[in-house]
Amino acid sequence: MNKLFLFLSCCIFTANTYAQSIVSETEIGESESAVSPKLIAIIPEPVSLMKKAGTFTLPENVSIQASKSADLKQSIEFLSQRITTATGKSVSTPVSVTHPTIKLILNTHEDAQLGLEGYKLNVNPTQIVITANKPAGIFWGVQSLIQLFPAEIESKELVANVKWKAPCVDVIDYPKLGWRGLMFDVARHFFTKQEVKQFIDDMVRYKFNLLHLHLADDEGWRIEIKGLPKLTELGAWSVKKVGTFGDFIPPTADEPRTYGGFYTQEDIKELVQYAKERFVNILPEIDVPGHSLAIIASYPELSCTPDAVNYKVRSGEKIMDWSRGAPPLALVDNTLCPANEKVYVFLDSVLTQVAKLFPFEYIHMGGDEAPHNFWEKNEQIKALMQREGLKTMPQVQAYFEKRVEQIVISKGKKFMGWDEILEGGVSPTAAVMSWRGMKYGIQAANDKHNVVMSPTDFAYLDYMQADVITEPKVYASLRLNKAYQFNPIPASANAKYIIGGQANLWTEQIFNFRQVQYMVWPRAFAISESVWSPIEKKNWTNFVERTEEQFKRLDLAEVKYSPAIYDPIISVKRSPDKQLMIELTPEIDGLEIYYSFDNSTPDRFYPKYTSALVPPKDASMLRIITYKGKQPIGRLISLPITDLQKRAR
Numbered sequence: 311m312n313k314l315f316l317f318l319s320c321c322i323f324t325a326n327t328y329a330q331s332i333v334s335e336t337e338i339g340e341s342e343s344a345v346s347p348k349l350i351a352i353i354p355e356p357v358s359l360m361k362k363a364g365t366f367t368l369p370e371n372v373s374i375q376a377s378k379s380a381d382l383k384q385s386i387e388f389l390s391q392r393i394t395t396a397t398g399k400s401v402s403t404p405v406s407v408t409h410p411t412i413k414l415i416l417n418t419h420e421d422a423q424l425g426l427e428g429y430k431l432n433v434n435p436t437q438i439v440i441t442a443n444k445p446a447g448i449f450w451g452v453q454s455l456i457q458l459f460p461a462e463i464e465s466k467e468l469v470a471n472v473k474w475k476a477p478c479v480d481v482i483d484y485p486k487l488g489w490r491g492l493m494f495d496v497a498r499h500f501f502t503k504q505e506v507k508q509f510i511d512d513m514v515r516y517k518f519n520l521l522h523l524h525l526a527d528d529e530g531w532r533i534e535i536k537g538l539p540k541l542t543e544l545g546a547w548s549v550k551k552v553g554t555f556g557d558f559i560p561p562t563a564d565e566p567r568t569y570g571g572f573y574t575q576e577d578i579k580e581l582v583q584y585a586k587e588r589f590v591n592i593l594p595e596i597d598v599p600g601h602s603l604a605i606i607a608s609y610p611e612l613s614c615t616p617d618a619v620n621y622k623v624r625s626g627e628k629i630m631d632w633s634r635g636a637p638p639l640a641l642v643d644n645t646l647c648p649a650n651e652k653v654y655v656f657l658d659s660v661l662t663q664v665a666k667l668f669p670f671e672y673i674h675m676g677g678d679e680a681p682h683n684f685w686e687k688n689e690q691i692k693a694l695m696q697r698e699g700l701k702t703m704p705q706v707q708a709y710f711e712k713r714v715e716q717i718v719i720s721k722g723k724k725f726m727g728w729d730e731i732l733e734g735g736v737s738p739t740a741a742v743m744s745w746r747g748m749k750y751g752i753q754a755a756n757d758k759h760n761v762v763m764s765p766t767d768f769a770y771l772d773y774m775q776a777d778v779i780t781e782p783k784v785y786a787s788l789r790l791n792k793a794y795q796f797n798p799i800p801a802s803a804n805a806k807y808i809i810g811g812q813a814n815l816w817t818e819q820i821f822n823f824r825q826v827q828y829m830v831w832p833r834a835f836a837i838s839e840s841v842w843s844p845i846e847k848k849n850w851t852n853f854v855e856r857t858e859e860q861f862k863r864l865d866l867a868e869v870k871y872s873p874a875i876y877d878p879i880i881s882v883k884r885s886p887d888k889q890l891m892i893e894l895t896p897e898i899d900g901l902e903i904y905y906s907f908d909n910s911t912p913d914r915f916y917p918k919y920t921s922a923l924v925p926p927k928d929a930s931m932l933r934i935i936t937y938k939g940k941q942p943i944g945r946l947i948s949l950p951i952t953d954l955q956k957r958a959r
C-alpha cells in the first residue's frame with residue numbers, strides 16, 4: 311500500500327519527460343490480464359508523456375463522441391473495431407451524451423505545436439480525450455491509446471479475463487518528419503492487394519504515413535497501363551522458382567511463365583483509398599532506366615540492343631556482374647535507351663496514368679544501378695552524346711533523368727529518384743532518396759534538393775538481422791541496434807531540405823508475406839522511432855523493453871516478427887596459434903547462452919557461455935540456445951564447425 315502511495319505521488323508530481331517507464335502491475339493498479347503485465351510501452355516514443363494517478367477502465371458500453379464525426383470516421387471505426395473485437399464491449403456513437411467515454415476533438419483554433427499530425431491524449435479515470443488539429447492527428451492519437459490498453463486489445467478474437475484498463479496519462483505528441491515511409495518491393499515477388507492492405511495495417515500501428523510501392527523491376531511490371539497491354543500480359547510473369555534468388559538456373563523456353571501478377575487500375579484505386587483512410591500516402595515508383603527488363607521483355611524496341619527481342623522477364627537467374635562494384639556490368643541489357651524517342655513517348659503514356667491513379671505529389675522514377683556497358687558500345691548513344699555534348703555515361707543518364715523529370719512535371723507531379731541521379735549533373739528541382747549511405751542525402755540537402763533518407767547502413771530491411779544460418783542469405787546484415795541508430799537529420803545536413811526518412815524492403819529473397827513481416831518487424835519499430843520521436847528521447851535499453859512488449863501485441867495480432875534480438879551475434883577469429891575461436895555476443899542485456907559440442911540440444915543445465923569458445927578437436931557441431939532466466943527465449947542454432955572454419959578464413 312505504501313509502495314503504491316509513493317508511486318502514485320511520484321506520478322502526480324513528476325512529469326515523465328524522458329522515456330516511458332515499464333512498471334509492474336502491482337504498481338499501477340491490478341490487472342487480470344492473462345498475457346501481459348500493465349506497461350506503458352508506446353512505439354514510437356511520444357514527445358511528452360506524463361503519468362498521472364489512477365487508471366481508466368473501459369465500461370461495458372463505450373460511447374465515442376467526435377466533434378466532427380464525418381472527418382473522424384476512420385478513427386471512430388478503427389477504435390470501435392479494436393474494442394468490439396477484442397473486448398466484446400458495445401461501442402456507440404451518440405450525438406449528444408453528457409459524459410462520453412472517449413472524446414475525439416478537432417481543434418477549432420489551431421494548436422501550432424501539434425502541426426498536421428500531432429495530438430494530445432488525456433486518459434483520466436472516467437474519460438479519454440484526444441485532441442488534434444487534423445483528423446490524421448486524432449488517428450495517430452488513437453494508435454497511442456490502443457497501445458496503452460493490455461496487449462490483448464490486438465487480438466483478432468474475443469479475449470476473456472482481461473481487465474481493460476489503461477494508465478492515466480497526459481501525452482503531447484507530434485512527428486519529427488512529415489514523410490515516414492516504408493518501401494515495399496512488389497516487383498521482385500508479387501504480393502496481392504490483400505497483402506498490401508495488411509502491410510498498411512501493420513505500418514499504421516507505428517505511425518508510418520507513406521507506403522512506397524516499387525512497381526517495376528527486372529522481375530515484373532505490376533500495374534495495368536491502358537494502351538500498353540504487353541506490360542501486364544508479358545511483363546508481369548516469370549517462371550516460379552524457390553531457393554536462393556539470383557543463383558537460379560536460367561529457365562528453359564518451355565517452362566510456364568505463370569508466376570507473378572499485377573494490380574489493375576481498379577485495384578490501385580482501392581489501395582490508394584484504403585491507404586488514405588488510414589492517413590497513408592502511396593508513392594509509386596517506376597524504376598528506369600535500369601532495372602527495366604520487364605519493360606524490355608514486353609516492348610523490346612525500347613532497348614538500344616537488337617537482341618532484346620529474345621529477352622524474357624527475369625526469374626531470378628544471374629543477369630548482372632557485380633564483381634567490379636557499382637554500377638554493375640549487365641549480362642543482358644536491362645536498360646531503356648536514352649537515345650530512343652519512343653522511350654519518352656512510352657514514359658509519357660505510363661506517367662499520364664500513374665499520375666492520375668496516385669494522388670501523392672511525388673512520383674519516384676528510380677535511376678539506381680543502371681548499367682552503362684551496353685550504352686557504351688551503341689551507335690545511337692554515341693550520336694546522342696555528340697548532338698547533346700555529353701562526355702560520359704553518367705551525363706547520358708543525367709540527360710535521360712532530366713527528360714523524364716520534365717514528363718513528371720508535365721503531369722503536375724514532383725520528380726524523385728535514387729541518389730545516382732546526382733551524378734552527371736542533376737536538375738535543381740529533383741528530389742533525392744539517399745540509399746548509398748547518408749552522404750548523398752547530406753550533399754543533396756546542402757544543395758537544396760528535397761531529400762528522403764533511406765540509407766543501407768540503417769534502413770535496409772532486406773538485409774539479414776540474425777545469423778546467416780537462420781535466415782535467407784543476403785549480402786549484408788543490419789541488426790536492430792544499428793537500425794535504432796538511424797538519425798535521418800544529421801547535423802551536417804541542411805535540415806530544412808530533409809523531408810523524410812524511410813526503410814526499404816527489397817524482396818529478392820522474400821517469397822511469402824509471413825517473411826515480409828518477419829523482415830520488417832521489429833526493425834521498423836526502430837525506424838518509426840527514428841522518424842517520429844525527438845532524438846533526445848531515444849534510449850536503446852528502454853526501447854528494447856518496449857519492443858518486447860510490442861512482440862506480445864504482434865503475437866496477438868498474428869503478425870510475424872524476427873526474434874533475432876534473442877540470438878547472439880556469432881563471430882569467429884583465429885588465436886595467435888591459429889585455433890578457431892567463436893565469440894557469442896548477446897544483442898540485448900539480461901540473456902544467458904548455453905552450448906554443446908556433443909551434438910545434443912543444450913538447455914540451461916549445459917555449459918554457460920562466458921568467453922570465446924575453442925571447439926574440441928573432434929567436434930563437428932556447435933549448438934547454442936539463449937535463456938532469459940529459466941525461460942528458453944532464443945532459437946536453437948546449430949553451427950557446423952566446418953562452416954565456422956570457413957567464416958574464419
Ligand code: ACM
Nearest residue numbers: 678679728745816
Ligand atoms: C537500391 O537499393 N538499389 C535503391
